[in-house]
Amino acid sequence: MDKELLSITKEKLMEIADTLYKNKVNPGMAEMNRVISDLAVIASGITDEGLQQRLINDALSPALEAMENKDASMLADIITYELIEILDSLM
């Protein structure tokens, strides 16, 4: 697993969560769109099937749903309490 990618992605996600918690919906969503591809790369690189499923089911899918609904606080929550936690476990 590319540790540098994990670290940079985590950094970006924290900034995005901050933007979203301040209700800056459009900038936050736009930034999240740019990070999604990195998250997909990270997901494909996970060898632990259980963890991979957790990333997809508990984090990425709800994140995509929140993005579709433009639900800034929900997306911020998923980033903070699900995504970042999973990334930390991979580092």
Add this chain to the structure above:
Amino acid sequence: MIYKKNLEVLEKFRPDIFDAISKIQESSYETGNPVCIEQAKNGAKIVKYDKEGREYYLNSRYNPAKEAERFMEDMVDMPDEAVLTMVGLSNGDFVREYLSKNKAKSICIVYEPSVEIFMQVIQNIDISDILSDNKVVLTIKGINESLLNACLSKVIQIHNRKTNRHIVLPKYEDIFAEDCSNMERVLEEQYDRLKAETVTVSEYGKKSCANSIYNMRYLPGCRSGRDYVGRFPEDMPVIIVSAGPSLDKNIDLLKDAKNKALILAVDTAIPRVLQAGITPDIVISVDYNKSLKHFKVEGVKNLTFLADMDMNTAVLDYVKPENIIFDSSDSLLWDRLFREQGSEIWMVDSGGSVSTAAIAHMIAWGFKKIILVGQDLALTGNRVHAGENSNSADNNKWATTYVQGIDGQDILTRKDYCIYIRWIEDVAYKYPDISIIDATEGGALKKNTIIMTLGEAIDTYCAQEYNISEIINSVPRLFEGDGRRTIINALNKLKSDFRNLKKQLNNGISDCRMASLMMTRGEYNIRELKRINASIGKLDTTIMESEMQNYLAKYVSKADIELADDMYVEENDEIKEAIRMYDKSERYYSKLSEAIPGIVNILDDCINKLEEDMNV
């Protein structure tokens, strides 16, 4: 238990809300209630709102307090006197976060557009800490939203206009888009009002100062408005005649009200009223620059004038009225002189126009039935005033907008009229025991007033006859006998005080300059700095608390505004902030010092005129 606790606090601290919700039927929230209180993953209570089949969570579903902390990060440690306006109460976490991270002098005005959200929150979430905090002004649509404008008028001022903030809580923009937009419009009107007031004060400050000195020539033999409080019978109505276009419709009916109501005409309505053969009991003039054209009418000299301390002296010089009632002053000197005469004079919040001033004065006098005539506050028939031709309203002259008319249709009005419409609505809401009857029969709708024709109003309220001129004349005149000499002596003392102040100001300027230089160079002579701070502190007290204050503030109003404007826009660095304040003070003292000769000239001229009056 939670509901009971919240209700107890509401009853004690917000009785208006408590009384209103006591009347709300609980059943109205059982069926079709869009609001639900749920639990976040950390156990905290959160609010969910259902709109058109879609669920909106107003709080984080994981940790709402943490979300509030991050959302409110930019609202931490706001400057003194700053006001935060917030659309949305949500579960209370956002307000709570603001209160925990801000100083005692910051106010938070919350506007909750959903009474359903408010009711569900107080029934299920303990917000007693918020409800009991007097730094929170809570307004709820459908309960007490009329309080919003009155509150904003009071708190949004020059000194905080650059530091105030406005926020909309998450999801409120999605659910309550129209309410959020209305709130922005209300705030825009308030800042427009402030801008208009600032421009007026700035442009006319010197004239206002001069008027307030020269009008002292008319103190001998005047009466005080304060002495009219409670003088009129409680059931007697007052009819305030303004000069709106609709006055032409019903002016002749005023004859039926003569001696059955106090007829108070604003200055712009004088020509039209006298032309119709009606003699008002009192006329009111407050504007420091009112045009003489309204007074160049036969019979005006015999009218009783209700005057503001700084009304246009040229009007008094032209009319030379025999009966003047001075009813508003913000001068400590006038205040002292009236008290020495065994009376008082006070400051009446005029609301910004002569018509709103008339309403304010009549409320202060104790009238419980106030009938408004000619109070269009709209460009009815494309006219500004009664008696004008149609199309006299040059729409290019003012910023205009549409408001709701009394017939429910949109009507064109001037943007500044919106301020007065809101003022009347707020006053009508604030005084539920006073009936404000809008008998204009046209123009803009003023909520919270009773709408009827003038004929109906006269039939309903004007049944009894009164000897009104006897009541007016029963109040003793002031400053008779050696009153003129008393005024001359007071003005001479004021002149001497100003000369002394000029010397003190020049010392203050030197002190500020020295302190700023010392701080800039890093030469912290603590003893000298303490001496300087004590000295300029004493000077500031003299400026603020002496009888000179009012005249200085008006004469150098631009400087006053400049001083207040960024007072609380603080530097982060304490040394830089100290230098900023010393430099600011030096500039301010310089402006005051430069102004004093001009004020002394006016005082000299007025004293000479008073001496001449004595010799006549």
